[in-house]
Amino acid sequence: MPRPKSQPSYRHHKPRGCAVVTIDGKNHYLGPWQSPESHEKYAALIAEWRRNGGTLPSPAPAEPAATEPSPLTVNELILAYFKFAQTHYVKNGEPTSEQGCIKQALRFVRKLYGTTPATEFGPRALKNVREAMIAADRARKSINKGTHRIKRMLRWAVEEELLPPEVHQRLRCVASLAKGKTAARETGKVPPAPEEDVPAILPHLPPPVAAMVQLQLLTGTRPQEVIHLRPGDLTEGDGVWYYAPHTHKTEHLDREKCVVLGPRAMEVLRPFLDRDPEAYCFNPAESVAWRHAKRRRRSDGPAPGTLAPAEYVNVRYTRHSYRLAVQRACKRAKVPVWTPRQPRHTRATQIRHEFGSIEAAKAVLGHTDTRVTEIYAERELKLAADVMRRIGECVGCDGCGGLGEDMTVLVPPHPHPSE
Numbered sequence: 001m002p003r004p005k006s007q008p009s010y011r012h013h014k015p016r017g018c019a020v021v022t023i024d025g026k027n028h029y030l031g032p033w034q035s036p037e038s039h040e041k042y043a044a045l046i047a048e049w050r051r052n053g054g055t056l057p058s059p060a061p062a063e064p065a066a067t068e069p070s071p072l073t074v075n076e077l078i079l080a081y082f083k084f085a086q087t088h089y090v091k092n093g094e095p096t097s098e099q100g101c102i103k104q105a106l107r108f109v110r111k112l113y114g115t116t117p118a119t120e121f122g123p124r125a126l127k128n129v130r131e132a133m134i135a136a137d138r139a140r141k142s143i144n145k146g147t148h149r150i151k152r153m154l155r156w157a158v159e160e161e162l163l164p165p166e167v168h169q170r171l172r173c174v175a176s177l178a179k180g181k182t183a184a185r186e187t188g189k190v191p192p193a194p195e196e197d198v199p200a201i202l203p204h205l206p207p208p209v210a211a212m213v214q215l216q217l218l219t220g221t222r223p224q225e226v227i228h229l230r231p232g233d234l235t236e237g238d239g240v241w242y243y244a245p246h247t248h249k250t251e252h253l254d255r256e257k258c259v260v261l262g263p264r265a266m267e268v269l270r271p272f273l274d275r276d277p278e279a280y281c282f283n284p285a286e287s288v289a290w291r292h293a294k295r296r297r298r299s300d301g302p303a304p305g306t307l308a309p310a311e312y313v314n315v316r317y318t319r320h321s322y323r324l325a326v327q328r329a330c331k332r333a334k335v336p337v338w339t340p341r342q343p344r345h346t347r348a349t350q351i352r353h354e355f356g357s358i359e360a361a362k363a364v365l366g367h368t369d370t371r372v373t374e375i376y377a378e379r380e381l382k383l384a385a386d387v388m389r390r391i392g393e394c395v396g397c398d399g400c401g402g403l404g405e406d407m408t409v410l411v412p413p414h415p416h417p418s419e
Helices: 036-051 074-088 097-113 123-135 140-159 165-171 198-204 207-219 223-227 263-272 284-299 319-333 342-355 358-365 374-393
Strands: 011-013 018-023 026-032 234-237 240-243 259-261
Touching (some): 026 036, 036 123, 123 140, 207 284, 207 319, 240 263
Antiparallel strands (some): 240 259
């Protein structure tokens, strides 16, 4: 078996006073020694050398120079696009996670082609950027999303008439990485949360977080939907409650979301409705008060420190703080660590198994399709209400959807921040 080629090194060519790299016996002069431009050209050459299996392809014939070349460089384009992203990817006055994802993807572009004219950024350059992502141990799905964000930046530049249309059209020819056809790392699907481990962590969670976990397992909501739940978002009817989140994942697509809460979910949520209709049901200050009360009982005296003032405590949980609370409880309960994304998958699996219908799971979880009609959507909502009523009628029996008797225990009384 032939030994893999070692990576050509970045060297100092003293006679010329510049940087050089030798590939396949040919010197490639990179510019002034230790200059940013020389390191950029070196990184681009190595990425292309790695992508082509340890060699460089034959240079393509030079294209005639454009009559009016754009002075815009890739660095300048990235700066302009990110300024746009900071105002576009905002939700409820706060930046979304998409801003960070864009920054991560464009970091590879800036490193390899920052000083290159944007009109020269073509399919080969995009493939080299993708190869750099593979070398950085990015997962295949993450790489595909990153390359899509890079294409989206070029499309935005065409919309703003910063670049000619053919720049974006060329990049559309670059296909996504296929599973099993690349050296990129693969990631598995998000598994359901283990049913036997969910009740085990409830005693280790503050009452608000325990209620959030139970609501997710009973209704299949996303973490951000249970975090943003407010009393004013609930309406009652047909023996169930309907929860219309004021913010959700697909609202930018002009879609509506409605979560149906059955009798058991209603009992879990009821202790957290004694507040302003516009206030969040699950307040981190209540968790702080619960922890301090627990310390007082354990030490048989005043708790160390005092409860943080309201202005120093967030009015609601974030996805990050919610995930940390669940993961810490898993470690205290000595069970495998899972995240709040997984109960939604557990609920879908249970409903499909119990009711024998993928349509039942689709209705409860609120999945939609661009081809469905409004009548079909109404029929799904009615099916979701029927499913949740049936789940509420079988508390404590063997047909409760796989939740078990442990999940029928309601959240214990908890102190209010004002107490």
